Amino acid sequence: VQKTVFLSRIFPKLATQLLEGAGFKVISWDKEYPMPYEQLTKAVKDCDALFCTLTDKIDSAFLNTCSHLDIITQFAVGYDNIDINEATKLKIPIGYAPNAMTEATADVAFGLMIATARKMFFMNQKIKDGKWSHFDPIGHLGLELKGKTLGILGLGRIGMAMAKRCKGAYDMEILYHNRSVNKRAEKELGAGFVDFDTLVSQSDVISVHCALTPETQGIFNKVVFKRMKPSSLFINTARGGVHNEKDLIDALNKGNIWGAGLDVTNPEPMKPNNPLLLMENVCVLPHIGSATITARNEMARMGARNIISFYEKGNVPNIVNPDVLK
Numbered sequence: 001v002q003k004t005v006f007l008s009r010i011f012p013k014l015a016t017q018l019l020e021g022a023g024f025k026v027i028s029w030d031k032e033y034p035m036p037y038e039q040l041t042k043a044v045k046d047c048d049a050l051f052c053t054l055t056d057k058i059d060s061a062f063l064n065t066c067s068h069l070d071i072i073t074q075f076a077v078g079y080d081n082i083d084i085n086e087a088t089k090l091k092i093p094i095g096y097a098p099n100a101m102t103e104a105t106a107d108v109a110f111g112l113m114i115a116t117a118r119k120m121f122f123m124n125q126k127i128k129d130g131k132w133s134h135f136d137p138i139g140h141l142g143l144e145l146k147g148k149t150l151g152i153l154g155l156g157r158i159g160m161a162m163a164k165r166c167k168g169a170y171d172m173e174i175l176y177h178n179r180s181v182n183k184r185a186e187k188e189l190g191a192g193f194v195d196f197d198t199l200v201s202q203s204d205v206i207s208v209h210c211a212l213t214p215e216t217q218g219i220f221n222k223v224v225f226k227r228m229k230p231s232s233l234f235i236n237t238a239r240g241g242v243h244n245e246k247d248l249i250d251a252l253n254k255g256n257i258w259g260a261g262l263d264v265t266n267p268e269p270m271k272p273n274n275p276l277l278l279m280e281n282v283c284v285l286p287h288i289g290s291a292t293i294t295a296r297n298e299m300a301r302m303g304a305r306n307i308i309s310f311y312e313k314g315n316v317p318n319i320v321n322p323d324v325l326k
């Protein structure tokens with residue numbers, strides 16, 4: 001019998017093309033905003049598989065109500081919106097899309113680092129506000145990055161791509177803190193594994209590339225920002241929940257850190273009246289790390305492949321909880 005896949009958002013057309021090409025029936029939410037929780041619960045009732053993303057709350061209650069789902073696959077590399085333990089208990093495989101956005105997201109982290117160091121977003125706003133009156137010999141000053149120390153929290157694929165950029169462009173020294181030692185980074189980039197406190201106190205630029213978990217939730221708080229160098233930059237392209245926003249604002253106001261570049265906020269979307277948006281040394285983007293044509297198509301392809309491969313061969317090429325298939 002024909003299987004039905006529900007798409008919780010309008011995903012790249014490629015997802016539907018691949019699924020329909022493999023004989024699936026595809027039903028998609030047709031609004032550009034996320035589907036309300038209750039509605040999604042009802043919508044998947046008569047479907048077999050769900051293709052969702054980080055704006056969907058796939059919590060324990062959802063999973064138990066929708067335990068008939070054969071497979072769920074996530075249009076993202078991060079999956080903190082999904083209760084993986086519960087899905088595993090219910091034997092629902094959870095697919096995801098690692099690798100697809102590695103280069104795209106590292107580009108945003110690297111770009112935010114430079115933009116923040118040179119106050120680019122603020123300077124651009126100045127022109128738009130009609131406040132550019134002359135070349136200023138002593139104003140508009142930023143920081144240089146050559147030879148500085150980059151501290152990476154979470155040295156996986158994206159962290160590695162960021163480290164490579166910083167090494168290549170600025171010969172930066174690379175420190176990292178991670179769940180495990182990254183031998184390749186140590187060998188290829190001379191990266192040094194340090195404890196979290198050392199990472200925070202020794203780095204000129206901190207770039208966050210870890211997953212949002214109970215351990216990393218709010219890990220960048222008041223105490224940690226105080227330990228950072230007053231000349232340092234905080235760059236977060238991972239998840240907004242990793243930093244405490246109020247503490248970040250305080251740290252910037254007090255000069256505990258020099259600047260911040262954020263592609264992720266907490267909550268998302270950030271409200272337009274957020275004080276961070278008025279700060280000279282802050283650059284904020286609306287979660288565009290994976291927003292390239294290449295990355296988004298690859299994310300669509302990976303999700304479709306996870307579903308197709310699950311039904312055709314009983315395996316999921318990119319899976320978070322492989323034990324459920326044993």
Ligand code: GLV
Nearest residue numbers: 075076077078290
């Ligand atoms: C985007 O934030 C992702 O996790 O892929």
Ligand code: GLV
Nearest residue numbers: 135136137138140
């Ligand atoms: C600045 O524009 C310079 O040429 O140094």
